[in-house]
Amino acid sequence: MTLKSSNFTLLVVNLESESLTTLAEELHKKSITAPGFFQNAPVVVNIENAALTIDYANMKQSINEQGFILVGISGDLSGEQKELIRAQHIAILRSSLRQSNKIAGAIPAAVEPIELPAVNEFKTKIHTGRVRSGQQIYAKETDLVIHGDVGAGAEVIADGNIHIYGKLSGKALAGAKGDKSACIFCQALKPELLSIAGIYKLSDDLTNDYVTKSCIVSLQNEQIVLGKLDQI
Template sequence: MSEPFFELKGSLFPLSVIHSTDLSEAAIRAALEQKLSQAPAFFHQAAMVIQLTPEHDAIDFIALKHLFQELKLVLVGVSGASPEQKALAQQAGLASLRLGQNSKPSPSQPQTTESTSSSEVRVEEVPMQTKLVEQNIRSGQQIYAKGADLIICGAVGAGAEVIADGNIHIYGSLRGKAIAGAAGDSSKRIYCQNLQAELVSIAGHYWLSESLQGDYWTKQCCIQMQGDSIAIRDL
């Protein structure tokens, strides 16, 4: 008997969730263009969902969908929609999603959440390997440790990007972007000796440079998830 050529399985993916009191095309364009100017590579073709509330009305979902396409983003659907909002979103070809309870927005930081289907999701624990890079990572370079932790014995320059499914250890300055837990594991961490990053991300949650410029700026630190938000602490 031949193997089935088609299977439908539940899975788990990180999605960026947009929370905004103003969902007009002009307001969303201005906000997205600002974020894209700060980290264009990180957001390129990023999958996004719009969080709706009963206060949102007269939303032009078709115009918003075209806007996302223009900005090289992917508007997957909406969440929290009323029956009327859901019908309008579906007319624009958008999905109506049900996000988990851990997706409540923080008042000051962008958040992401994960979407699952109603079918069973199984997570297989796979031991992490380690990828060691003994050099500085220059602007324009990207290092990805698939299924592994990443150790950088050197600096990560502005415009450079280091990505790992596991943890990231940087024995030098971090001036570019560091993305840990890229496969969706929010327990992963970023360690660095000198924090001056353009962006840090763990399992889809991210902070840009302006959010990082606090007590740990230019210092050694550990970046991790704490509840539903990113937190920074001493090594």
């Protein structure tokens, strides 16, 4: 077995207005220039320059209809924006993460589009393989992706979000430095402990409705809240 960490590449759309029609048109243009290249590609939308009146549910649907997957939203977000985004179970990514080669969400006519592939890199720590009892994986100042199970007695910690593509039987602590917008995504939830920004929930506090289910864990009104991914 080989355990390794690597960079995770995401596409970023720089949304300059609340127009979801423009967003869909730009994504469609990108997808037809390289058929299959962007199929099911993860997308982050940066809304720093957009208006506050964005319909995030329609944004998610519009992006999905173009064959992309919305995995997060970034920007200098207000408290109101964060609440609306979390209500749609969309991850909030820190705008301080390093960015390069932006895809313009609304490209001005006087500016030439950049050549493909146009990507934005987020330094995300990726661990491949099972995290065993006694092991601790920590993603400092970034998100953590686990491709494998997290065993009982193991800990996965991130200053940002945590994505677990496997079963969580140990502890998961997101927003370790106090980021209350952090979330935990898990394919099969049976944890010893869940924590976001220091606020935690123990296994005894979980109802059977969520045990072994695919879930998103977020923080709302200073409380840990669970939702099923298949109901989003």
